[in-house]
Each structure stands twice: as structure tokens, then as C-alpha cells.
Amino acid sequence: MVRNAAERAFLPTRNLLEEIGDMMILTGRTITSALRPPYPYGGEFVSQFLFALRLCWFPLLISTVAICYAAPGLQAANFLTIFGALDRLGGIFVLAAIREIGPNVTAIVLAGVAGTAITADLGARKIREELDALQVLGVDPVKNLVVPRFLALMLVTGLFNVYAILFGLFGGVLAELVNGQPLGPFWDTLFANASTTDLWGSALKTTIFGAIIAIVCCYKGMTASGGAEGVGRAVNQAVVVTFLAIFSFDYVYTQMLLATHPNILVIK
Amino acid sequence: MTVATREHDPSGAGGEQSLGGDGRDLSANPPHGGPPPAGGGGESEFEFHTGANRPTGVPDAIEFIGVHKSFGSNHVLRGLNMGLPEGQISMIIGPSGTGKSVCIKHIVGLLYPDEGDVIVQGQSIPSLPDAELFEMRKKFGVLFQDGALFGSMNLYDNVAFPLRQHTEKSEEEIAEVVNRRMREVGLGDAGEKMPNELSGGMRKRAGFARSLVLDPEIVLFDEPDSGLDPVRTALLCELIKEVHEENGGTYVVITHDIMSARRVAEHISVLWRGRIVESGPAAELFDSENPFVRQFLSGESQGPLGME
Numbered sequence: 001m002v003r004n005a006a007e008r009a010f011l012p013t014r015n016l017l018e019e020i021g022d023m024m025i026l027t028g029r030t031i032t033s034a035l036r037p038p039y040p041y042g043g044e045f046v047s048q049f050l051f052a053l054r055l056c057w058f059p060l061l062i063s064t065v066a067i068c069y070a071a072p073g074l075q076a077a078n079f080l081t082i083f084g085a086l087d088r089l090g091g092i093f094v095l096a097a098i099r100e101i102g103p104n105v106t107a108i109v110l111a112g113v114a115g116t117a118i119t120a121d122l123g124a125r126k127i128r129e130e131l132d133a134l135q136v137l138g139v140d141p142v143k144n145l146v147v148p149r150f151l152a153l154m155l156v157t158g159l160f161n162v163y164a165i166l167f168g169l170f171g172g173v174l175a176e177l178v179n180g181q182p183l184g185p186f187w188d189t190l191f192a193n194a195s196t197t198d199l200w201g202s203a204l205k206t207t208i209f210g211a212i213i214a215i216v217c218c219y220k221g222m223t224a225s226g227g228a229e230g231v232g233r234a235v236n237q238a239v240v241v242t243f244l245a246i247f248s249f250d251y252v253y254t255q256m257l258l259a260t261h262p263n264i265l266v267i268k
Numbered sequence: 269m270t271v272a273t274r275e276h277d278p279s280g281a282g283g284e285q286s287l288g289g290d291g292r293d294l295s296a297n298p299p300h301g302g303p304p305p306a307g308g309g310g311e312s313e314f315e316f317h318t319g320a321n322r323p324t325g326v327p328d329a330i331e332f333i334g335v336h337k338s339f340g341s342n343h344v345l346r347g348l349n350m351g352l353p354e355g356q357i358s359m360i361i362g363p364s365g366t367g368k369s370v371c372i373k374h375i376v377g378l379l380y381p382d383e384g385d386v387i388v389q390g391q392s393i394p395s396l397p398d399a400e401l402f403e404m405r406k407k408f409g410v411l412f413q414d415g416a417l418f419g420s421m422n423l424y425d426n427v428a429f430p431l432r433q434h435t436e437k438s439e440e441e442i443a444e445v446v447n448r449r450m451r452e453v454g455l456g457d458a459g460e461k462m463p464n465e466l467s468g469g470m471r472k473r474a475g476f477a478r479s480l481v482l483d484p485e486i487v488l489f490d491e492p493d494s495g496l497d498p499v500r501t502a503l504l505c506e507l508i509k510e511v512h513e514e515n516g517g518t519y520v521v522i523t524h525d526i527m528s529a530r531r532v533a534e535h536i537s538v539l540w541r542g543r544i545v546e547s548g549p550a551a552e553l554f555d556s557e558n559p560f561v562r563q564f565l566s567g568e569s570q571g572p573l574g575m576e
């Protein structure tokens with residue numbers, strides 16, 4: 001009785017841990033399968049890449065301009081006016097847009113737009129037993145379905161990060177203009193604070209974000225069960241788990257980057 | 269791992285004897301008349317499971333030995349012992365939700381037993397390494413419950429898929445095989461259609477054509493007759509028989525339709541609550557004295573099987 005109650009209470013935790021373990025295994029299998037010949041996933045890779053590109057570019061544009069204009073733009077500008085230091089907004093944009101908002105907004109948009117589409121697609125195929133049929137016909141779903149999505153999402157997320165940063169900075173420019181400031185000092189403080197570490201750090205981070213989105217969303221799709229409802233449930237869980245994973249990883253990554261590259265802590 | 273090979277002794281010495289899967293449930297089960305209470309717990313659950321395996325005189329191509337499989341708390345296969353004879357059309361019949369589809373997935377290595385073993389042509393499927401399992405799967409043709417066609421391809425490409433995947437055939441040779449198989453199942457001119465434009469019956473027939481293109485030694489059908497009208501079911505059964513006569517091989521057909529069983533089955537295994545109730549040559553099973561088998565094979569409402 002007691003044991004039953006305890007088991008029931010810990011069951012969700014155990015399931016979660018098991019799932020995390022399964023996702024780790026899937027990651028390992030995906031990477032080895034991507035590297036080991038043959039490489040039959042080229043076509044699927046291109047189509048997934050274009051699919052994500054087509055779906056995400058507009059939502060990402062709106063999101064980054066709006067959030068960068070509002071949060072570090074208007075709010076921080078409002079704060080900096082107290083010190084008459086609106087020229088410092090450029091420096092803030094290095095911290096905010098390049099290091100955090102760009103990567104995170106990119107990840108959120110990609111998970112919400114492309115990731116859910118992947119889960120829904122794979123989930124529906126799982127429910128229709130297409131994945132089983134593929135396996136019986138000698139097609140490895142990891143190599144042919146997960147690997148191309150994994151690579152495509154890593155590339156797309158990495159590229160979109162640059163795009164997000166550019167539009168994010170545009171939001172900052174807007175904020176400066178609205179505050180009637182010249183743009184010269186904004187760019188000066190921006191480039192004084194930006195280092196190559198910031199750029200590659202941001203790019204690496206988003207590429208890994210892409211990998212996380214792909215693994216979680218593929219995993220959730222491929223393990224969907226229970227009919228059409230099950231696909232809905234899988235999509236919902238995919239989003240929740242992806243966000244948790246991305247933000248937790250962001251924290252660990254930021255802490256590590258700051259510890260190993262203390263020079264980027266210095267505000268110039 | 270429980271190994272209860274005695275029931276599958278190919279010499280058939282074990283004929284009619286009543287051996288439970290592990291011999292435990294029968295001794296603990298005092299004989300009493302009347303049907304058990306619906307969903308009755310304990311050992312009376314297996315009251316009718318004599319597990320008798322009437323001799324077929326043919327070695328088994330596929331064997332389940334003491335297989336247990338659970339999904340969470342749902343214990344689906346509970347010590348399943350089953351043999352399916354080589355070169356015949358065997359049917360696994362049983363009420364829905366008893367784990368018939370789960371059985372098929374064990375045979376092709378999509379699911380692994382928690383306990384026990386599944387042997388196909390002398391090889392233990394759960395212990396095959398991946399590479400050998402891939403080779404093994406080329407021997408199988410599988411028709412999944414809803415056809416499991418690839419939604420992104422038209423019918424022609426679906427049927428051609430195994431050939432493109434596993435053979436070096438030229439497109440002309442592929443076209444020849446595919447068109448022949450498609451005509452055989454009555455889809456001669458539907459090659460351009462996409463799966464979602466088709467009725468369930470057409471999807472099944474297309475799935476059937478796809479499962480046959482590699483001339484498999486073992487063909488597994490998951491409810492080929494569900495969702496079809498009686499005439500189409502009869503036609504499909506005829507088709508299965510014809511194709512079997514022509515190509516030979518071990519066919520395993522899952523169904524809960526007794527008419528289909530009467531038409532095509534040479535061997536029948538009755539599955540209920542994760543175990544075999546009785547199995548043997550079709551004619552003998554239709555004459556069985558077992559109350560559950562009789563109820564199920566005659567489709568009566570009176571008997572051990574309730575609504576649960």
C-alpha cells in the first residue's frame with residue numbers, strides 16, 4: 001500500500017528521467033548515424049531546411065524587432081536617461097540582443113513553429129504505423145528521418161540567429177531614434193563591447209539549441225501513442241520539454257562561457 | 269526465461285493433453301462449471317486455456333515460447349506459447365485488444381518480449397544483432413492494420429518502395445513487378461493516387477501489394493478484413509488463398525472474422541488474455557469441445573467471453 005503510493009508519487013519523476021535517458025540515447029544514435037555511411041538523407045535534409053526557413057522567417061522577424069525594441073530598447077533607454085547615458089544602449093545590446101535575446105527568441109520561434117510541425121508529422125506517421133512499416137522495410141528511421149531534421153534544425157537555428165541579431169539591433173536603432181539620439185554613439189559602444197567570443201558564443205549556443213529542438217521534437221513524435229489525441233499530447237509535451245531544456249542549457253552554457261572567457265565580463 | 273517447449277514438440281506426442289503455459293495455473297485451478305465472472309481475477313481467468321496444441325505434422329516456422337509483454341501496468345502477453353506451421357496459412361484469432369498486433373510486432377522485431385523468446389526459422393529474434401535483424405526482415409512481408417502506406421508517396425511509389433530499397437532492379441523491371449502486383453489486388457489503374465484519397469479497403473489492398481513485391485517467405489497480415497464489406501472481405505480472402513497457392517510461404521493472418529477463418533485458415537490459434545486457448549488444424553478447432561473456442565468460432569453471445 002505504502003509502496004504503491006510511493007511508486008505512484010515517484011512515477012512521473014521516474015518517467016521523466018527515463019525519457020531524458022532515452023533522448024540522450026537518441027542523440028548519440030543520431031550523431032553516429034549521421035557520421036557513418038551511407039548518407040541517404042540529403043534530399044530530406046534540404047526539404048526540411050527549406051521548410052523551416054519558409055515557416056520561420058516572418059514570425060522571427062516580427063518577434064525579434066518587437067522584443068528588442070520593447071525590452072532592451074525602450075525599457076533600458078528609459079533607465080539610461082536617468083544617467084544621461086543613452087549612448088550606452090549599444091553596449092547593452094551586446095549583452096541583451098547578441099548574447100541572450102537573439103538566441104533565445106530564435107529557439108522559441110523555431111521550437112514553436114518548426115519543432116511542433118516535426119512532432120505532429122512524425123506523430124501522425126507513428127500512429128498510422130508508417131514508422132513500423134519503414135523499419136520492417138529495412139529503413140532506419142533514425143538515419144532517414146531524425147538525422148536530416150537534426151542537421152537541418154542545427155543549421156537553420158544557427159543561421160537564423162544572425163538574422164535575429166540583425167533585426168534585434170534594428171529594434172535598438174528604432175529605440176534610439178524614438179529617443180531622439182544620434183546613432184553614432186550607439187554603434188561605438190556596441191562595437192567597443194562586442195568581441196569575437198560574443199559572436200561565436202552566440203552562434204554555437206543557437207546551433208546546440210537547434211539540436212535540442214530536433215531531438216526532443218523527433219523523440220516526442222516517434223513515441224506518440226493513443227490515436228489522434230496522442231499526437232496532440234505529444235506536440236504539447238514537445239513544446240514544454242523543449243523550452244525547459246533550452247532555458248536550462250542556456251543557463252549552464254552562459255555560466256560556462258563567462259567562467260572560461262572572463263574578458264567578456266568587462267563592460268567597456 | 270521460462271522455456272516451455274513441450275507443447276511445441278514437433279513429434280506431436282503432446283496431442284490433446286492439457287498443459288498450461290507454465291503448468292502452474294491448472295493445478296491451482298479447481299475445475300468448476302459455468303462461465304467465470306466477467307473479468308474474473310486470479311487463476312480462473314485461464315480456466316479455458318488448455319493451451320492444447322494439436323499436431324500439424326509440419327515443423328513450426330514461428331514459435332513463441334513463454335512470452336510476456338507489458339506496457340506499463342497493462343500486461344498484454346502473459347506467458348504466450350504458440351507455434352505457427354511452416355508453409356501454411358495460419359490464423360491468429362481472438363477478441364480485439366488481446367495483443368494480436370503486438371504478436372506481429374514481436375515476430376518482426378519491432379517489439380521485444382519482457383520475458384521468453386520468439387523464434388523465426390530457428391533464429392531467436394530478440395537476440396539478433398541489428399544488422400542480422402535487417403537481413404531477416406527482408407524475408408517478411410507485413411500488411412499493417414490500416415495499410416501503413418507512406419502518406420508522402422503515391423500508390424505506385426509505395427508499392428515500388430521495397431524493390432527500390434532492397435534490390436538493384438532497373439525501373440523497367442520494377443514497373444513490371446509493381447504493375448503485376450497492383451493488378452493482382454485490383455488497383456491496376458490507381459497508381460497515381462495518393463493514400464489519403466483512397467478508401468480503407470483500397471489502402472489495405474495496396475498494402476497487400478507492397479508486402480508481396482519482394483516475394484517474402486513469411487507474410488504477416490494484421491486484420492486484412494477489418495473495415496471491409498462482406499463481399500470485399502470474401503474477395504480479399506480469395507486473393508490471399510490464390511497468392512499463397514501461387515507463391516507458397518508461411519502466411520500468418522490476424523482476424524476476428526470467423527467467416528474469413530473458415531475460408532482461408534489451415535491452422536488456427538485462438539488467443540485470449542495473452543495466452544493461447546487452443547490451437548491446431550482449422551478443421552479440428554471448428555469441432556473443438558472447448559467452450560471458449562466454440563463460442564468464439566460460432567460467434568455466439570452466450571459463453572465465457574463477455575463484454576468486459
Ligand SMILES: Nc1ncnc2c1ncn2[C@@H]1O[C@H](COP(=O)(O)OP(=O)(O)O)[C@@H](O)[C@H]1O
Nearest residue numbers: 225339342344363364365366367368369370371
Ligand atoms: N506500443 C504500445 N504502447 C502501449 N500500449 C500498447 C502498445 N501497443 C499495444 N498496446 C496495448 O496492447 C493491447 C493489445 O493491443 P493490440 O495488439 O493492438 O490488440 P489487438 O489484438 O486488437 O490487435 C492494447 O490494450 C493496447 O493498448
Ligand SMILES: [Mg+2]
Nearest residue numbers: 368369413490
Ligand atoms: Mg490489432
